[in-house]
Amino acid sequence: VLIMDEPTAVLVPQEVEQLFESLERLRRQGLSVIFISHKLNEVMTITDRVTVLRLGENAGTVETQSTSPPELARMMVGRETFGVTKTAGKPSQGKIVLELAQVAALDNKGLPALKNITLQVRAGEILGLAGVSGNGQTELAQVLDGTRLVTAGQIKVLNHDITNVGPEKVMAAGVGRIPEDRHESVVAELSVAQNMALEHLDEFTRQGVLNKKTLLEHAKKLIAEYQIKASPGDKIRTLSGGNMQKVILARVLERNPQVIIVAQPTRGLDVGATEYVRGKLLEQRRKGAAILLISEDLDEILELADTIAVIYEGEIMDILPAADAETERLGLLMSGVKADKVGAAAKVGA
Numbered sequence: 405v406l407i408m409d410e411p412t413a414v415l416v417p418q419e420v421e422q423l424f425e426s427l428e429r430l431r432r433q434g435l436s437v438i439f440i441s442h443k444l445n446e447v448m449t450i451t452d453r454v455t456v457l458r459l460g461e462n463a464g465t466v467e468t469q470s471t472s473p474p475e476l477a478r479m480m481v482g483r484e485t486f487g488v489t490k491t492a493g494k495p496s497q498g499k500i501v502l503e504l505a506q507v508a509a510l511d512n513k514g515l516p517a518l519k520n521i522t523l524q525v526r527a528g529e530i531l532g533l534a535g536v537s538g539n540g541q542t543e544l545a546q547v548l549d550g551t552r553l554v555t556a557g558q559i560k561v562l563n564h565d566i567t568n569v570g571p572e573k574v575m576a577a578g579v580g581r582i583p584e585d586r587h588e589s590v591v592a593e594l595s596v597a598q599n600m601a602l603e604h605l606d607e608f609t610r611q612g613v614l615n616k617k618t619l620l621e622h623a624k625k626l627i628a629e630y631q632i633k634a635s636p637g638d639k640i641r642t643l644s645g646g647n648m649q650k651v652i653l654a655r656v657l658e659r660n661p662q663v664i665i666v667a668q669p670t671r672g673l674d675v676g677a678t679e680y681v682r683g684k685l686l687e688q689r690r691k692g693a694a695i696l697l698i699s700e701d702l703d704e705i706l707e708l709a710d711t712i713a714v715i716y717e718g719e720i721m722d723i724l725p726a727a728d729a730e731t732e733r734l735g736l737l738m739s740g741v742k743a744d745k746v747g748a749a750a751k752v753g754a
Contacts, residue, residue, distance in 0.1 A: 417735035444473040481676035498527035501694035507557035517543035525694040532709030540718035550574035580661030584668040597623035597636035626654040646677025667698040
């Protein structure tokens with residue numbers, strides 16, 4: 405028996421295809437494979453039977469050929485899911501809100517992590533950053549939220565220089581931050597209400613004393629608005645991943661930031677929570693926010709982004725409209741093929 409847990413998480417599309425071909429050969433040779441994945445399209449492609457787990461319990465087993473992605477999603481969350489719809493927009497006409505010019509930075513070992521990153525994100529635009537894990541995405545998010553120093557280049561928000569100013573001034577410039585590790589964005593032993601106010605505690609204090617009534621009312625409002633299954637006094641560590649992410653979303657989005665830096669927003673979330681989070685990001689897009697979406701889920705980027713930039717070993721390989729992005733081209737770019745060589749590489753692969 406071969407057990408595989410999210411085996412495609414760090415693979416480009418071409419590598420996923422090769423993996424599936426190998427698994428199919430092994431299956432024909434009599435090997436039993438347990439394939440664990442949250443990606444319904446992969447489950448439908450490679451499996452013979454599907455067992456769905458919900459809240460640690462078996463929600464049912466079905467033959468793959470007799471089911472569908474919507475049916476599996478319903479089994480996963482206990483209700484119908486409808487996905488999200490990106491309305492047509494004209495991001496190319498929006499003003500430039502976030503601008504990076506020749507930005508470079510080092511990783512924790514002192515080695516180059518970002519090399520001459522130049523990007524622009526406009527009002528009402530979602531720029532998706534695609535890439536295999538470990539190619540500079542984490543460091544890019546950190547230089548943008550002020551927690552990692554830039555060694556060269558410049559970062560501007562509405563033409564205001566925020567290079568190396570630190571997290572507090574980055575937030576003051578209108579940048580909302582949703583980090584890739586949600587547990588690093590909360591204080592586990594504090595309540596939901598306290599975590600909702602973490603980034604702007606001064607609004608809930610007078611002469612150094614916390615106004616608990618105002619804090620409670622604020623939390624109740626956001627819990628209702630964001631459909632969070634928790635009470636204001638619950639310790640945030642007791643929440644599910646989806647509800648914890650909603651707390652972070654509520655804290656950031658209630659302030660209507662001009663720029664949103666969001667990294668791996670649906671990692672580890674079920675289908676229902678994923679649908680909700682993506683819907684909220686599209687809502688902010690409609691409101692005119694400039695959103696940088698850093699995700700290793702290529703399907704997520706294709707679903708949400710207006711423009712796609714591909715990063716490989718800390719360099720931007722290409723930037724293209726999402727409407728023109730083909731999975732094969734993106735996969736080649738993600739594996740390090742230069743933009744001007746992609747066509748030739750695709751022909752060789754064919």
